[in-house]
Amino acid sequence: MGSVIFVPSITLFFLVVLWTTAGAQIILTAENSTPPAGYTDSVYFGLTGGLTAPTGGAAQVWDYSNVALDFPRVVEITDERDSPIFTEAYSGTPGVLRFVGFDADAVFYDAADEDGFYAIGRLIAETSFPLTTITGNPDDTFKYLADTSVYEGRVNELTFPMTYQDTYEGARLERSRLSLSVAAFGLTNAPVETRRYYAESHSVIGYGQVIIPLEDQSPSPPIDVLLVQIDRSSIDSFFVAGMVAPPELTAPFGVSQGMMATDQVFVFLTPGLEAPVVRMNVTAGTVDDFIYRPRAANLISSTRELSTAHLRISPNPVPRGGTLRVQLDQEFTAGSMRLLNQQGQMISVPAVNNQGKECTVEIPAQLPAGIYYLQAIDANGRLIPAQRIVVQ
Incomplete structure (x- = not known):
């Protein structure tokens, strides 16, 4: 029988790392390695x-x-x-x-x-x-x-x-x-x-x-x-x-x-x-x-630990120049956001208005329409898994 081909073969993982020194080993657990569903x-x-x-x-x-x-x-x-x-x-x-x-x-x-x-x-x-x-x-x-x-x-x-x-x-x-x-x-x-x-x-x-x-x-x-x-x-x-x-x-x-x-x-x-x-x-x-x-x-950053927090965003799609409402399952005071394109390149560090577990993010008016990712960084410098957004 011929081979089964996955396009892409693809395995989907979010990982958390326990770093002691540069190049230390990675440990994957059920609690911190669940991939995004979509x-x-x-x-x-x-x-x-x-x-x-x-x-x-x-x-x-x-x-x-x-x-x-x-x-x-x-x-x-x-x-x-x-x-x-x-x-x-x-x-x-x-x-x-x-x-x-x-x-x-x-x-x-x-x-x-x-x-x-x-x-x-x-x-x-x-x-x-x-x-x-x-x-x-x-x-x-x-x-x-x-x-x-x-x-x-x-x-x-x-x-x-x-x-x-x-x-x-x-x-x-x-x-x-x-x-x-x-x-x-x-x-x-x-x-x-x-x-x-x-x-x-x-x-x-x-x-x-x-x-x-x-x-x-x-x-x-x-x-x-x-x-x-x-x-x-x-x-x-x-x-x-x-x-x-x-x-x-x-x-x-x-x-x-x-x-x-x-x-x-x-x-x-x-x-x-x-x-x-x-x-x-x-x-x-x-x-x-x-x-x-x-x-x-x-x-990713090889020296930065990942957060176990999750983002919920609305509206999605969001218009250029619009306001994105972000909800988190933990306090986000003093955290920051960044916008990434589909290739993972950082294209903007948008203004964030923090309100505890909720915040709003202003989408730049000059941003071309398309698919982007919103990446959050909490107050301790830990990355929060990115969420896909559509800008119209």
Whole structure:
């Protein structure tokens, strides 16, 4: 079975750090690592030529500042806490399900609890393809059926608590419903089910600092991170009309019963960012994807602790020159705010009128319409997780 591709693959984390000295280890806990349920993610894909898998260890420096930009992408992560489809869902990520080159639009759902952050299932849109290039018959078809698939088992994208040298494992079974019409086999809209047994092991193999390209391709400042190695394996099986698919049918698609695949993923995690600073997919020693987030250099400070407070803002959207009302779940006297663009660049330090747990923020009249983030800093210098706002 072909690989499942997440666009972006994405794992969403808010982290808190316990720093004792420069470059100290990061500790993730359930109380302070819950990601935002919905937000806009800006990711950059880098060219992978010459890249190799990172080496772990304590107090390392990983320099990727010379990686050239391939293309950027913006993805809307949706808040699914009230989802009527997946009642345990926390957030949803749009993506693609791929089988031997056939792509279907999908939404991948995640959940969060005191033990970790993990994938729970996917929603697939019905999509049909002709099989002319495979069977030679233009009337033969391959179809993804519109389906809500709940995973059996659990693989944590992040487990709580976690720090350097920690390890954990997980496994799940994923099912997909398809339809196949192949005249040579007497199949007309025959029901097909694919089953993938999927397993992962996670190891926190290093900590230190990573350097990435900024939007203008200049090097970022060093960013404090944990390095996590994820070893993945899968076993695929295929069934037609409730029976094991014969080799004569699977072979033209380039698959076989019990087909196994393995790869590795390396992620660099940092405080204050809801997704990895860098994500690298490695197959047979070759780096397939290099995904990074330049805004990590602006949204976090390697020496600043994060606050556990949360912001609630209104109205949203807000007009240029308008007033944004901000409510906090703790006192905010003597705190400050800053406006960031989608790339994490600070563009304004707006005036703030404090009133205990509430304050108002004046949006600059000259600010271009678009999507921004409001980042708060409390009186003790701790960062409060940013909130997405739309300026009209």
